[in-house]
Amino acid sequence: MFDSKVIQMILIGIKDTLYMTLVSTALGYVLGLPFGIILNVTRKDGLIPNRVIYGIGDFICNIIRSVPFLILLILLIPFTRLIVGKSYGSTATIVPLVVCAAPYIARVVESSLNEVDAGVIEAAKAMGASNIQIILKVLLVEARVSLFNGAVITTGILLGYSAMSGTVGGGGLGDIAVRYGYYRWQTDIMIVTVILLIVIFQIIQNVGNKLTIKIDHRKR
Amino acid sequence: MEEVLKIEHLHKRFENINVLEDISLSIKKGETVVIIGPSGCGKSTLLRSIIGLESIEEGKVLFEGTSINPLDKKDIKIRQKIGMVFQSYDLFPHKTILENVILAPVKVQKRKKSEVIEEAEKLLERVGLISKKDNYPRQLSGGQKQRVAIVRALIMHPEVLLFDEVTAALDPEMVREVLDVILDLSKQKRTMLIVTHEMAFAKAAADRIIFMDGGNIVEESIPEEFFNDPKTERAKKFLKTFEFEKEKE
DSSP states (O other): OOOOHHHHHHHHHHHHHHHHHHHHHHHHHHHHHHHHHHHHHHHTTTEEEEHHHHHHHHHHHHHHHOOOHHHHHHTTTTHHHHHHHOOSHHHHHHHHHHHHHHHHHHHHHHHHHTSSOOHHHHHHHTTOOOOHHHIIIIIIHHHHHHHHHHHHHHHHHHHHHHHHHGGTTTOHHHHHIIIIISOOOOHHHHHHHHHHHHHHHHHHHHHHHHHHHHHOOOOO | OOEEEEEEEEEEEEEEEEEEEEEEEEEEOOOEEEEETTTTTTTHHHHHHHTTTSSEEEEEEEEEEEEETOOOGHHHHHHHHHEETTTOOOOHHHOOOOHHHHHHHHSOOOOHHHHHHHHHHHHHHHOOOOOTTTTGGGOOOHHHHHHHHHHHHHHOOOOOEEEEEEETSSSSHHHHHHHHHHHHHTTOOOOEEEEEEEEEHHHHSSEEEEEEEEEEEEEOHHHHHHSSSSSSSHHHHHHHHTTTTHOOO
């Protein structure tokens, strides 16, 4: 059953899963981090309150977040084709993963930045720091533990979502689990892929937790 | 003497409550002015309005003769000339003591890092905290944190220093070490506006006492006069609340 061909396939599956998860998290942050910063600073009690900008951002965020990921995968097929050229495979899956992750990340970033002590921000204002300086040197630095934690959680969620994309030919371990485990009744392969997903998830979470402690200077 | 800071007819409202009503005062160069008064009388709001942390409804804040609009971005340069120390220290928890002190002069004032570090170390030495420079705020006591916060304000070379109840959150023993630093600054003829509840300190440090109540300046005089012979009934009543021993006798 587990001949070299299957093992080869599973190894590629692991590689594809990691590729999808990490690249979509990274690209998700490229979009989500600035989005989250904008949401945070334009809030009513933010650095530069702006009802219109916050309202629009809030609305976009909620709309995308209310669409179930599986539906988003299908809805975005034309868009994915436009960008990647095809709608199946791991690279194509990154498109809906990023679209799904960005507003989620924006929310996580928004609430992380919100945790920064208002007094510290006032101290920076009193020093004559500009808004950009406050965002870059105070907000992002002081919220880093929470931001990092959010990134770890996001990576875990995207790992799960990348597996879900297996149902529509997304590639990776989820794809293998669906094709062999579900369509072909090869339960053993399915179990192996599930165990591998659990192991990858554990590694991400544990490494994340260790790094979180390292960068936290507030307590010990 | 030259007026550094002048406040003209300042009004501040929260919702429908008048927090500050027609406040006018001026501070001369080298003068230490202490504001005292009951909680909620607007002392802190006055300081916060001066440095632009609160918007004001009416009135003017003049710094060295030029009117500043606290909320105007262009006045950020002027804001750097006014230093403020807060009750809750507000040190950056993820930065070391030295990093806390040098952040603003390096990033905001764009001064040379090596020079700033040299000055920071001198100042930390002066307040007895040079050995803590690589520690994080959580490793310091409240009094030590507050002394760092004072250094962090001083290194910006402010023309005026504002102190907002800087000892209110401290244990009695730590109050002393912080007040000694401020008293020292007063002797150096720094221009300072201090809000405090420490009457003995007010007496020792102030060139002038301002007594506030209900958003108004009720009385303004030199410390000897204010503490020994207050003019208004309100001030008499306020000062009485600090006299425990007499009442017991």
